[in-house]
Amino acid sequence: MAAIALSTHDADAAYAELRAHGVAAKSPMDLSRPVEGGVARFRLVQIDGTPGVFVCQHLTRELVWRREWQAHANAAAELVGVSLAAKRPFDGLPESIAWERSAALRIRGLRGAHEAHGVRLLPA
Numbered sequence: 001m002a003a004i005a006l007s008t009h010d011a012d013a014a015y016a017e018l019r020a021h022g023v024a025a026k027s028p029m030d031l032s033r034p035v036e037g038g039v040a041r042f043r044l045v046q047i048d049g050t051p052g053v054f055v056c057q058h059l060t061r062e063l064v065w066r067r068e069w070q071a072h073a074n075a076a077a078e079l080v081g082v083s084l085a086a087k088r089p090f091d092g093l094p095e096s097i098a099w100e101r102s103a104a105l106r107i108r109g110l111r112g113a114h115e116a117h118g119v120r121l122l123p124a
Contacts, residue, residue, distance in 0.1 A: 003052040003053065003054065004052060004053045004054075004082055004084070004097070005054060005055070005056040006053070006054070006055045006056065006093070006094070007055075007056060007057075007058070008045075008055050008056065008057050009057065010057060011028040011043035011044065011045050011055060011056070011057035012028055012043075014045055014055045014057075015027065015028050015045045015055075018045065018047070018055075018090075021090065021091075021092070022090070023047065023089065023090045024047070024048035024049065025045050025046065025047050025048065025055075026045065026046040026047075026048065027045075028043050028044065028045050028057075029043070029044055029045075029046075030042070030043055031043075031044060035063050035064065036063075037063055038060065038063050039060070039063075040058075040060050040063045040064050041058075041059040041060045042056055042057065042058055042059060043056070043057040043059060044056050044057075047089055047090075048089075049089055050086055050089040051086075052084075052086075053084070053086070053089070074110055074111055074114070074121075075109045075110060075111045076107045076108075076109050076110050076121075077107070077108050077109030078107065078108040078109065078124075079105060079106070079107055079108075080096060080106050080107065080108050080124040081096045081097075081098070081105070081106035081124060082096060082097045082098070082104070082105055082106070083097075083098040083099075083101040083102060083103060083104040083105075083106075084097065084098070084099055084100075084101065084103060085100065085101065085102065085103060086099060086100070087099060087100055088100075102120065103118060103119045103120065104119060104120040104121070104122055105119060105120070105121050105122070106122050106123075106124040107121060107122070107123065107124055108123075108124045109123075109124075110122070110123040110124070111123070
């Protein structure tokens with residue numbers, strides 16, 4: 001598992017809210033990458049002390065969230081929970097993230113337990 005992106009419709013507002021609650025976050029930054037059909041663009045807010053967890057505003061959702069890329073041979077349909085070894089960096093994060101636990105992803109539709117890249121994949 002490389003990262004967990006927490007979705008937002010407004011990275012600048014998310015940054016302001018995090019800072020207002022005393023969360024150490026980096027100013028929003030713009031990123032892009034080529035994808036089939038164009039260039040996917042994102043605006044990210046990184047949270048200090050929590051590598052791999054960030055806030056992400058998709059500026060070109062239509063290029064990234066495509067139905068043909070959402071079907072998997074393992075029948076995975078939806079990520080419903082995550083466990084991370086890191087300490088909870090601040091309150092108010094989704095309850096579907098368990099902190100200070102072994103790395104695991106709980107996935108609806110997954111046909112059986114697997115391990116990939118040091119992360120347990122578990123049926124939800």
